[in-house]
Amino acid sequence: MEWFTASGYWLSRLVLQRALAGVYLVGFLSAALQFRALMGERGMLPVPRFVAYVPLRKAPSVFHFHYSDRFFAAWSWGGALLSAAMLAGAADAVPLWAAMVMWAALWALYLSIVNVGQTWYGFGWESLLLETGFLAVFLGNARTDPPVLVLWLLRWLLFRVEFGAGLIKLRGDSCWRDLTCLYYHHETQPMPGPLSWFFHRLPRPLHRVEVAANHVAQLVVPFGLFLPQPVAGVAAGLIICTQLWLIASGNFSWLNWITIVLAFAAVDGEAAAELFSLPGHAPLPAAPYWFVGLVCAATALVLVLSWWPARNLISPQQRMNMSFNAFHLVNTYGAFGSVNRTRYEVVVEGTDEESVGPDTAWREYGFKGKPGDPRRLPRQYAPYHLRLDWLMWFAGISPGYAREWFGPLVERLLTNDPATLRLLRHNPFPEAPPTYVRAQLYRYRFTTWRELRETGAWWHRTLEREYLPPARLVR
Structure with a gap:
């Protein structure tokens, strides 16, 4: 069973899982603190009215069976507490099966919210969190080394996020092709940040360099994720640097943060541990057969479901931020196919x-x-x-x-x-x-x-x- 795990990625998994738990925590807090006005019983788009005309099969959610503001609040705060516990390392302190149950619970808790969120949850990073969260169920914990198959699936997800975003730009607004989109983007983006004014006032030649660098980061670099180390790690590092630049230039919820999280699946944890003088990691015992079976089954499922987003990537009518199933598994992503001038x-x-x-x-x-x-x-x-x-x-x-x-x-x-x-x-x-x-x-x-x-x-x-x-x- 040596082919099944990669002990050198123990640190990468640790960082990825803890950071993912942090993103989940932000998502549940956002739900708990905002839902009453947005979709509560007296909200602008009430959940009870939504579930009355949308069937369970189209939007699987616990709220089809019961809804009250108190129940939704308990559901959201429960997700926040579980996320905080896993951020603190709770999933590594329990048996492997229990850790999988905890990650699956987080995914199911958030899925129930997204599927009744309507317009308020119509953003690509909601599906991205759910797809990443689903794969995390099969990433294991401190009782076993990281499964190679899941690390590759996480890289495949990161590739679709980056490459899909790059293609939608080239196929969309002409300003991406003539390298002028950043003449406008920092000023017209949905929610500018404290540095956006300064980014907008950078010299225009530098804006053109930014756009060209973005094309390289999204259309060329992602292919490096599938190459041996250290190339895959370098590609991941370039993606992380690009995402940090985007974080500094605006407010895009957790889109950039979860992209960084995914990039750690391609970071050589053993090399990173040496770089930061961290203790070594001895290979753990072989993974149990039932875990191997579940990981292989999940891999097969993702590969089958990948047909639709892969076809979308090569389609001239590419669509962005679309889910092909009600469980938000294996989606298509993209952002800013067009840029407002005003x-x-x-x-x-x-x-x-x-x-x-x-x-x-x-x-x-x-x-x-x-x-x-x-x-x-x-x-x-x-x-x-x-x-x-x-x-x-x-x-x-x-x-x-x-x-x-x-x-x-x-x-x-x-x-x-x-x-x-x-x-x-x-x-x-x-x-x-x-x-x-x-x-x-x-x-x-x-x-x-x-x-x-x-x-x-x-x-x-x-x-x-x-x-x-x-x-x-x-x-």
Whole structure:
């Protein structure tokens, strides 16, 4: 059974599993702290209404059998506690079968949330976390050396993430082909970070170098993951460096972090241990036959399911961030096939006046992550995911993206709904709810160095048009 395990990857597995548990922890915390306003019983897109018309086979979830806000909260906090325990090493302190059960429980807990999350969970990194989490079930623990087959499956997943993202760019927006996309991207990305202004103001020739380097990192480097060491480790290191650059330049939830996690499957743990003067690792006893059988069965399943995403990769009509099954196993990924040239932001305002006229005083609601106050430096939130803020970016692109939830959001602001207000940074009506709420569409751009020095503003905004006319509750 020597072919089955790779003892030299013990450190790689340790880092991968602990980091994956950390990402799970962030995902469960995001669910626990935001769900009531988004999809709770009185939320904008309630889970009970969703499960009433979507069958179990299309969206497997425990919430088909029972839902209450209290039950969802317990489910999410339970996942957070289990994630924290595994981050602390609980899975390495139990027998192999128990560790597999723990990883499988994390996967099932999060799957139940994603499958009823609707628009709020319609992001590629949700499927990426589930696919990675499924493979982690078969990665073993400290009782056995890492299975070679699962390490290769993790590399195959990382290859699809990177290569798929590279292909969707080349096939999509022309600015990727003429190396000009970063003239716009840092300014128009969904949620800029504290360094995004500075990235945007880098010289344009450097932006072109960035795009070219991105093409190399996503279209060439991933093939190195399947080559012998040290080439595979170098390829993984280049991917990690690229992802750290993206982390510094914006807020993309845990997409970049979990990509880094996957890259450790190609890092030579033995060489890394020597580099950092860590104690050596003696090969562990052979894996039990039942574990070998389960790993081989899981490998066969992934290989069969890989047909659909592999076909999608070579298709001229490539689709990104798509799941081919209800369990989010072996998906297709990609990001920014098109890049916006202009940033539009929906600014939500309210008034407590009894009638609306030209002289009405409107007060602006402040969001935690999305641009609002031009003088406020964008904050760093990733890997935490501010779901409402992300959807507000889509709303600025087109009202069609917000058709399901924007009206319910306004209704809850008109009642000072506590759960909804907790999603915001600033409520201009702390004493009593507003009488009217409206939305305005602004064009935002980063200020220049001179404007920043003179005004202290990071953004300059110009009113484009009315997005939603003043609305009030009908009593």
